[in-house]
Amino acid sequence: MPLIDVRDLSKVFEVPEREPGLRAAAKSLVRRKTRDVRAVGDVSFEVEAGEIVGFLGPNGAGKTTTLKMLSGLLHPTSGELSVLGHEPSKRERDYLSRITLVMGNRNQLQWDLPALDSFELTRAIYRLREAPFLEQRDELIELLDLGDLVNKPVRNLSLGERMKAEIANSLLHRPSVLFLDEPTIGLDVVMQRRIRTFLAEYNTRHDASIMLTSHYMADIEALCERVIVIHEGSLLFDGALGDLSDRFAAHKTLVVTLGEAADLSGYGEVVEASPTQVTLRIPRGDTAAVTGRLLAEQPVTDLTVEDPPIDDVIELAFASGDS
Amino acid sequence: MTFLRIGVMNELQYRANFFLQIIQSVVAVGTGLIVLALIFSQTDALDGWTRPQLLAVLGVFTMVGGVIGFIIEPNMGRVMADVRQGTFDYVLTKPVDSQLLVSVREFRLWKLTDVIVGAGVVVWAVIVDDAPTGLANVAGFAVSLLAGSLMIYCVWLMLTTGAFWFVRMEMLQELFTGLYRAGQYPVGVYPGWLRAGLTFLIPIGFAVTVPSEAVTGRLTIGRLAVAVGFVLFLMALTRIVWQWGVKNYSGASA
Numbered sequence: 001m002p003l004i005d006v007r008d009l010s011k012v013f014e015v016p017e018r019e020p021g022l023r024a025a026a027k028s029l030v031r032r033k034t035r036d037v038r039a040v041g042d043v044s045f046e047v048e049a050g051e052i053v054g055f056l057g058p059n060g061a062g063k064t065t066t067l068k069m070l071s072g073l074l075h076p077t078s079g080e081l082s083v084l085g086h087e088p089s090k091r092e093r094d095y096l097s098r099i100t101l102v103m104g105n106r107n108q109l110q111w112d113l114p115a116l117d118s119f120e121l122t123r124a125i126y127r128l129r130e131a132p133f134l135e136q137r138d139e140l141i142e143l144l145d146l147g148d149l150v151n152k153p154v155r156n157l158s159l160g161e162r163m164k165a166e167i168a169n170s171l172l173h174r175p176s177v178l179f180l181d182e183p184t185i186g187l188d189v190v191m192q193r194r195i196r197t198f199l200a201e202y203n204t205r206h207d208a209s210i211m212l213t214s215h216y217m218a219d220i221e222a223l224c225e226r227v228i229v230i231h232e233g234s235l236l237f238d239g240a241l242g243d244l245s246d247r248f249a250a251h252k253t254l255v256v257t258l259g260e261a262a263d264l265s266g267y268g269e270v271v272e273a274s275p276t277q278v279t280l281r282i283p284r285g286d287t288a289a290v291t292g293r294l295l296a297e298q299p300v301t302d303l304t305v306e307d308p309p310i311d312d313v314i315e316l317a318f319a320s321g322d323s
Numbered sequence: 324m325t326f327l328r329i330g331v332m333n334e335l336q337y338r339a340n341f342f343l344q345i346i347q348s349v350v351a352v353g354t355g356l357i358v359l360a361l362i363f364s365q366t367d368a369l370d371g372w373t374r375p376q377l378l379a380v381l382g383v384f385t386m387v388g389g390v391i392g393f394i395i396e397p398n399m400g401r402v403m404a405d406v407r408q409g410t411f412d413y414v415l416t417k418p419v420d421s422q423l424l425v426s427v428r429e430f431r432l433w434k435l436t437d438v439i440v441g442a443g444v445v446v447w448a449v450i451v452d453d454a455p456t457g458l459a460n461v462a463g464f465a466v467s468l469l470a471g472s473l474m475i476y477c478v479w480l481m482l483t484t485g486a487f488w489f490v491r492m493e494m495l496q497e498l499f500t501g502l503y504r505a506g507q508y509p510v511g512v513y514p515g516w517l518r519a520g521l522t523f524l525i526p527i528g529f530a531v532t533v534p535s536e537a538v539t540g541r542l543t544i545g546r547l548a549v550a551v552g553f554v555l556f557l558m559a560l561t562r563i564v565w566q567w568g569v570k571n572y573s574g575a576s577a
Contacts, residue, residue, distance in 0.1 A: 073415050075570065096418035108413045112333055124325035125417050125424070 001085070002046035003177065003209050004070065009079035010233075011040040011065050039065040041233040042079070049176075052203055052210040054224030054241070058318050062233040063213045067179045070211070071101045083177060097126055100175040104182035107154075107166060115150040115157075115165040119172060126173040133172065140168040143198050160191035167195065171202065178202075178210045184219055196222045217310050229317050236317055245307040248317040252287050254280040256294060257302035267294060330430030344433035348385070348440045355381045355507065370511040375452035377508070379538040382444030383468070384507050384531050389437025390472045391503070397429035399483045400496060406486045406572075415569065422565045426480070445538055455540045463547055464537040470554045471530030475503075477557040478526060484568035506531040529553065 017035040040062040047053055057063050068074045069081060072088035072095065081088055086095035109118040123133050141150060144164045154162060167183065180199075184192040196219055203210055214220055220227060220241065227244060229237040237247060253271070256264065261275040267290050268282035282290050287305060294300055307313070334340070359381065363374050372380070402425050405411035414421055449456060482495050502521075510518045510528030521528040533550050536542040 068412070071412075071416050073412055073572075091415065093418040096416055099416070101412065101416045103409070103412065106408065106410050106412070108410060110329060110333065113329065117329055117332060120325055121329055125419055 001082075003049045003051075003084060004045075004047035004211070005080070005082040006043060006045050006066075006070075007080040009040055009043045009066070009069065009081055010038065010077050011062075011069060011074060012077045013037045013039055038233050040069070040230075043230065043233070043235045044079075045228055045235065045238050047209055047211065049209055050203065050207045051226060052199070052212065052224050054220040054227040055211055055213040055230070056220065056227055056314060056317075057213075057230040060232075061230050063230065064181055066230070067101070067181055067211065067213065071099060071179050072096065073101075097173055098175055099177045099179065100170045100173070101179045102167060102170045102181065102183050104163065104180075104185035107162065109154045109162070109166055109169055111155050112153055114153055115146075115169065118154070118165075118169055119150070122169055122172050128173060132174075136172055136174050137168070140171055143201055144168055145194065160187045160194075163187060163191070164195065164198075167198070174206060176206065176208050178208055178212075180210060180212045182213055182215065184214060184216055189218075192216060192219065193222075199223060217314065221310060229314070231318055236320070241310070244317065245310070245313045246284070248320055249308050249313050250284055250316075251281050251308065252284050253306040253308060254282060254287075254291065254294075255304045255306065256280065256298070256300055259299035259301050262298050264294070264298065324427070326427050327430060330428075331432050334430070334432040341433050341436075345436050348389075348436045351437075352381070352385055352440050352444060355385070358507075370509060372509050372511075373452070375448045375454075376535070376539045376541075378451065379445055379448035379454075380509055380531060380535040381507065382441045382446075382448055383535045383538065385441030385444060386438050386468065387441075387471055387475070387506070387530050387534075388503065389434050389439075389441055391475060392434030392437060393431055394427070394429070395472075395476050395479055396496065396500075397431050398426050399479050401425070401429050402483050403486045403495075411572070415572070421569055422480070422562065426476070449538060452539060454538060460537060460540060463542050464534055467534040467537045467542065467547060467550055470550050471526070471534055473554050474526035474557055475530050477554075477561040481561050481564045484564050487568045487572045503527055509535065526553070526557070 013036070014034045015037050017033045043062075043066065055063050055066070065074065069076050070083055070088055072091045075089045084095060084098055086092055088095065109115055110121070119137055122128075128136075141147070144167065146161075146164055146168060149157060149161050150165065150168075154165065157165065163183070171178075178199075183199075184195055187195070199210060199212075200223060202208060210223070212219065212223060225240060227237070227239070227241050228235065229244070237244060239247075254268065256278045258276050258278065264270060264273075264278045264280060268280040268286075270278060271281050272279040280290075291303060291305065294303065308316075356378075359374065359377055362369060362377075367373070369377060402411070405414060405425075414424055417424060448454075454460070479499060482499070485495070505513070505517075505521055506527040509532045510521050511532070513521060518528065529550055533542065533546065536546070
């Protein structure tokens with residue numbers, strides 16, 4: 001049985017609807033008009049133990065709603081949901097002590113106290129025994145390179161340092177499923193990389209499953225072999241990151257280095273050209289034929305075939321969801 | 324518990340607050356005493372309560388106010404802030420009872436000075452009044468004080484649950500603090516409709532008047548039983564309201 005099993009999951013919110021203006025505001029005091037908004041619709045997927053899955057979608061696509069249903073915060077409107085053999089919305093003690101939820105823009109450490117004191121609080125909440133707690137705590141401090149920072153009041157830490165401390169605090173109970181919502185938001189590149197490396201390390205050490213949302217494609221590329229793309233609540237794609245471009249990018253890019261100048265406009269759309277190097281955009285399906293012709297007919301010294309940058313592919317995927 | 328320790332450590336960061344709080348407690352009680360003196364310069368008894376008995380009410384009022392400030396108000400305020408900022412999500416992902424957790428996260432240590440100053444006034448009232456100080460009286464006082472504090476906690480938590488739907492509920496705090504002032508006098512002095520409201524809707528009447536009756540030897544066992552029964556009912560109701568609220572909580576969206 002998969003670790004996370006999601007079947008036809010839907011979530012519909014009832015939201016108040018009201019026109020702008022004072023009169024409409026007054027009217028809505030008496031009778032509130034509501035409208036059903038489908039945040040997630042018929043989404044199904046499975047995640048196995050030890051997998052790191054990237055969860056992609058534009059703002060408002062339903063990523064956070066799905067993560068909240070997985071972590072037991074929201075009751076699904078319909079569909080089935082099972083994580084670690086539990087139904088999350090029951091919020092059973094045993095379930096909650098095996099998962100964690102980290103939201104990059106929301107803190108839970110005590111602002112005025114050193115992180116170590118907040119760690120003690122977490123220990124009390126999860127009822128952790130001293131020895132495993134200390135072992136896990138020290139391992140996290142070491143892996144996240146926190147060092148002395150845990151002795152400083154949290155308010156004196158930089159954003160990145162604070163995020164590392166937040167992550168440590170969320171993993172003290174050694175969860176086997178991690179739901180991470182934008183864990184690297186607002187952090188600089190160095191700090192993002194640090195957290196990425198850490199997550200990969202935690203994943204291998206404890207065979208933990210991670211579901212991660214991020215707007216930084218670098219996070220996804222570095223961590224996730226598999227991505228799930230949702231758009232307007234529906235699942236658009238579920239598979240290897242590499243297959244994403246096969247599916248959504250209709251073109252490939254050929255970079256041709258020539259021994260002598262030549263006109264290559266007959267082979268495809270010329271994107272960039274210098275006397276000895278030409279970049280061509282060609283339909284994906286023609287790749288083999290065009291490269292073959294180029295090698296046979298032109299003074300080619302080097303040739304590379306590239307997928308478009310992943311950011312562009314994602315954009316294309318979202319655009320395909322719109323149509 | 325660890326929570327209390329952390330709360331105390333948080334408070335110790337701001338030592339100046341301690342002295343401010345002492346001054347505040349003393350000034351508040353002092354003002355209360357002056358008002359009492361004014362009342363009794365006009366009359367000998369207020370709704371059958373004599374001067375030392377009203378002193379006891381003032382003492383209990385200050386003590387319960389201290390309990391509210393120590394644990395109830397800060398925790399309820401924190402729930403509202405958490406709901407508004409979306410950090411309430413973290414409460415619900417913890418493997419502990421959410422109602423218990425939100426009720427013991429914050430402590431304003433220095434507010435305990437109100438409890439101590441109030442207790443001093445109560446003791447003074449007992450001496451002046453020459454009231455009975457048997458074990459039964461002390462036990463009755465302790466039980467009714469606990470019951471009174473629990474009532475206020477229950478009502479406040481139920482109102483706080485409203486934050487799950489309405490998000491902005493800060494004015495509630497103000498409202499409650501304002502109404503609590505009415506508890507400075509025995510509920511009997513108020514007209515009927517207000518008395519009923521103060522007793523059952525916002526059980527300030529119960530919370531302050533009943534322990535005061537215990538101090539001054541006026542409390543009957545029947546009345547104490549009603550108070551305890553009412554507390555148990557409120558606690559059960561609060562539990563239901565809380566669980567219903569949590570179930571309907573949809574969270575501040577990301």
